[in-house]
Amino acid sequence: MITIKKSANSKWSGDIKTGKGSISTQSGALNNQPYGFNTRFEDKPGSNPEELVAAAHSACFSMALSLALGEAGFTADNIDTKAVVSLDEVDDGFAVTHIALEVNAKIADIANEQFQALCEQTKKGCPISKLMNAEISLTANLL
Template identity: 50%
Template sequence: MITRTAMARYEGMGKTGKGWISTQSGVLQEQRYGFGTRFENEPGTNPEELIAAAHAGCFTMALSFQLAGKGMNEGSLQTTAKVKLDQDGDGFKISRSDLELTADVPGISEDELRALAEAAKAGCPVSKLMNAEMTLTVTVGGAA
């Protein structure tokens, strides 16, 4: 079993509170978050952005391993995840995560790529964790 950790600290409450997020790896160190970074456009991060990053990264890595398993070791994949936060009664819920894949993989048909991408979407650990509706949009060619 592998365990990864992150820590969130929040001082003050509600809209006036301020928070900081740090990760075990040190990639995030005291990264600011709060009402302004979540619901307005203040600098910092928010849980939905971090979930989107995790989902995009997990899905893309899962697909790369599926492709490698088929003997494909060249090319590039780029995924954007758009996580939606909606009002849910008095609170909020993450209602969906939309994955948009741009792939440039020589030697694979579009149908095979789409099938592998769907399998990666269903099988990546972050997808399995989420209880939200998920979609996948695939664009062939042009990955940076």
């Protein structure tokens, strides 16, 4: 069995509305990328958790679809996936209530019916899709 671990780190200081944070990833793709209330709720420049989930889901789906296509004997010329994460106010705060995936792909010699079936299979089997039901462990250290 293979286990791959990747990490990201976020820092925050201040209160929720005027505080500021930064996000960094193990790979360095993000290095102290700013985020805050204004980038999450007021459309100011910078990142936010929902955008990062959307990026992860769209990337994972595209890769997983490439795998499914290959297993079916196809190679995509192009797979372009967009993920839209909906963050809604609910009774007990906020929750991600929906992720809409939209994929546009150019694949030679595949029937639409087979493409649709492979996309549905991929939606269910993509590791980030499965994440939405994953166990979450927590270690909390008060310094």
